[in-house]
Amino acid sequence: xxALYAQLLVGLINGSFYALLSLGLAVIFGMLNIINFAHGxxxxxxxxxxxxxxxxxxxxxxxxxxxxxxxxxxxxxILERTMLQWLAGLDHLYGLLLTFGIxxxxxxxxxxxxxxxxxxxxxxxxLKGGMNLGFMFLPIYRGWVVVFSLVVCLxxxxxxEKTRLGAYLxxxxxxxxxxxAFGINVPxxxxxxxxxxxxxxxxxxxxxxxxxQVRPLMGADLIIVVFAVVVIGGMGSIMGSIITGFALGVxxxxxxxxxxxxxxxxxxxxxxxxxxxxxxxxxxRAA
Amino acid sequence: xxxxxxxLLFGTALAFCASAAVAQDKNIKIGxxxxxxxxxxxxxxxxxxxxxxxxxxxxxxxxxxxxIDLISADHQNKPDIATTIARQWIDVEKVDxxxxxxxxxxxxxxxxxxxxxxxxxxxxxxxxxxxxxxxCTPNTIHWVYDTYMLANSTGQALVKxxxxxxxxxxxxxxxxxxxxxxxxxxxxxxxxxVLGSVKHPLNSSDFSSFLLQAQASKAKIVGxxxxxxxxxxxxxxxSEFGIVAGGQKLAGLLLFVTDVHSLGLKVAQxxxxxxxxxxxxxxGTRAFSKRFSDRMKNKAQPSMVQAGxxxxxxxxxxxxxxxxxxxxxxxxxxxxxxxxxxxxPLFGKGSIRVDxxxxxxxxxxxxxxxxxxxxPWDYYKLIGTTPxxxxxxxxxESACPLVKK
Numbered sequence: 001x002x003a004l005y006a007q008l009l010v011g012l013i014n015g016s017f018y019a020l021l022s023l024g025l026a027v028i029f030g031m032l033n034i035i036n037f038a039h040g041x042x043x044x045x046x047x048x049x050x051x052x053x054x055x056x057x058x059x060x061x062x063x064x065x066x067x068x069x070x071x072x073x074x075x076x077x078i079l080e081r082t083m084l085q086w087l088a089g090l091d092h093l094y095g096l097l098l099t100f101g102i103x104x105x106x107x108x109x110x111x112x113x114x115x116x117x118x119x120x121x122x123x124x125x126x127l128k129g130g131m132n133l134g135f136m137f138l139p140i141y142r143g144w145v146v147v148f149s150l151v152v153c154l155x156x157x158x159x160x161e162k163t164r165l166g167a168y169l170x171x172x173x174x175x176x177x178x179x180x181a182f183g184i185n186v187p188x189x190x191x192x193x194x195x196x197x198x199x200x201x202x203x204x205x206x207x208x209x210x211x212x213q214v215r216p217l218m219g220a221d222l223i224i225v226v227f228a229v230v231v232i233g234g235m236g237s238i239m240g241s242i243i244t245g246f247a248l249g250v251x252x253x254x255x256x257x258x259x260x261x262x263x264x265x266x267x268x269x270x271x272x273x274x275x276x277x278x279x280x281x282x283x284x285r286a287a
Numbered sequence: 288x289x290x291x292x293x294x295l296l297f298g299t300a301l302a303f304c305a306s307a308a309v310a311q312d313k314n315i316k317i318g319x320x321x322x323x324x325x326x327x328x329x330x331x332x333x334x335x336x337x338x339x340x341x342x343x344x345x346x347x348x349x350x351x352x353x354x355i356d357l358i359s360a361d362h363q364n365k366p367d368i369a370t371t372i373a374r375q376w377i378d379v380e381k382v383d384x385x386x387x388x389x390x391x392x393x394x395x396x397x398x399x400x401x402x403x404x405x406x407x408x409x410x411x412x413x414x415x416x417x418x419x420x421x422x423c424t425p426n427t428i429h430w431v432y433d434t435y436m437l438a439n440s441t442g443q444a445l446v447k448x449x450x451x452x453x454x455x456x457x458x459x460x461x462x463x464x465x466x467x468x469x470x471x472x473x474x475x476x477x478x479x480x481v482l483g484s485v486k487h488p489l490n491s492s493d494f495s496s497f498l499l500q501a502q503a504s505k506a507k508i509v510g511x512x513x514x515x516x517x518x519x520x521x522x523x524x525x526s527e528f529g530i531v532a533g534g535q536k537l538a539g540l541l542l543f544v545t546d547v548h549s550l551g552l553k554v555a556q557x558x559x560x561x562x563x564x565x566x567x568x569x570x571g572t573r574a575f576s577k578r579f580s581d582r583m584k585n586k587a588q589p590s591m592v593q594a595g596x597x598x599x600x601x602x603x604x605x606x607x608x609x610x611x612x613x614x615x616x617x618x619x620x621x622x623x624x625x626x627x628x629x630x631x632p633l634f635g636k637g638s639i640r641v642d643x644x645x646x647x648x649x650x651x652x653x654x655x656x657x658x659x660x661x662x663p664w665d666y667y668k669l670i671g672t673t674p675x676x677x678x679x680x681x682x683x684e685s686a687c688p689l690v691k692k
Contacts, residue, residue: 213523260486
């Protein structure tokens, strides 16, 4: 039974990465209607950005948590301005192909320069060590990841669903022409939204740098699972993607305990089942 | 009568000419089949192709009128892709020899193709000891290391040092299964016990669930029967979960110098594991590695897999030279390679056994503490050597059909 508690907690930790990443995807899809396949590559760039900040400028983990999402977010906004904006109104397939291509190029460039085995990034001193919870040894850093990502997820949800800015955003997706008529710069808002989604991915990258090796393919391994999370939660649903992210982390954790061989398939089995029963995802509305 | 004799002479002359023409074929085509983009690309990948290029240059065959072509491809760690490339290379591109072929699943699959087509494979990257055991063929040489030798060297040393209960984290494919099987045999033989194991999917990023299970088993040694990024992530996360601090010891059964480099000494220090090549072993290895790392984009030192590509090709070239030309007959060339002793600055003097196993010493290393390291890539302390004749599976235990008992 104790082991089970431990697995549940570990599942929550992984779930927080799924939640952060799928949240970014959901924001981008919900507002821009783009299936952002470059998300994994941008997550990886976040981790690399933290690595460079530490090794080139001496800036540690805490500044990186703020700077990396901004830097990568700006990179994302440049992508949006120069390429993605021309795809507005076209079939989803074009956006998917473009972002997938961008992901391959970015990963290829990083791999060319940094190889595949990755670079070390240490846990910040303040979060080293762990505590004994009785049923498991919880590294303090992992606890921090869960709490921090939960806060970020809820803040993003609040921003989009409950504030005036969020209301503009949602209105702009619904009817851009009308919103523009009210004197709101819709293209700029869309660019900023893409930057926000990308920033969330980069933030997840910084969070994961001390846990995983900083590797060019770290995002490629994760992105497929995250897409499954988004599909299960319902494309474009903010709260749905947060909840499914955490829930699937837990389900995957339990699978690792009961039948470890299936742990990287279980998410996809669930996806198939959900699509069969409710094609719009658990919280999605019919289009 | 006279006419008959002259006809006979003419015929003999013609036959002689024909055989001379075959023997003087001085074309060689080498194919490096490796992981160029995935989790193993640092220990093989472009470094393997570079090692092959260096072997071609160092052989001096070009000056003697030989024409050597080198091609390479990415098998993406997928056996089906690898066999398709291998077939195309052998049938269409007329490749004579396949090098590297890392990943045990891939290695075993290509092994069959190479035998069917009577080509040659010098496998320097796959770990599974089955390549020279039940699956051995007259066309394959297993050059650098195998699971039996890793288990024998690392496993035995750790059990002797008091680590008599084990729990395995095993990569869920041919390699992990072989490594766990071979290590278990050694542990049991040395008086130890295996308490359990958990199989994780290849290329996992999170190992915390598996590590917790290993922690709960209370085994003294947590054996990592995985490789590449899986091993480095396991080690990094094990330190996070306080596995070593809690009194358990990690055994990285297969670690490469590129993995230690990527982990950093702070995390990797104190690990014991076995390799057959290290760049800083002697003058010969240092000289080669200096030239190698100068030509690598990230200035990496060669892994044992890449060193094996160089060493294997040097022997292959020597053999062809001794035969006077390339006969394009895989089994025949491999038989000759087994006859000749091997000698190169990287692995020293050695030999190739009838089952295709290349023999050389195995070195047990310990990773240095950060303060012991004198500079980049100065990572290992040599703590034990198993001589060539004891490092690998003895022929008496072999299930290879080529071994006559």
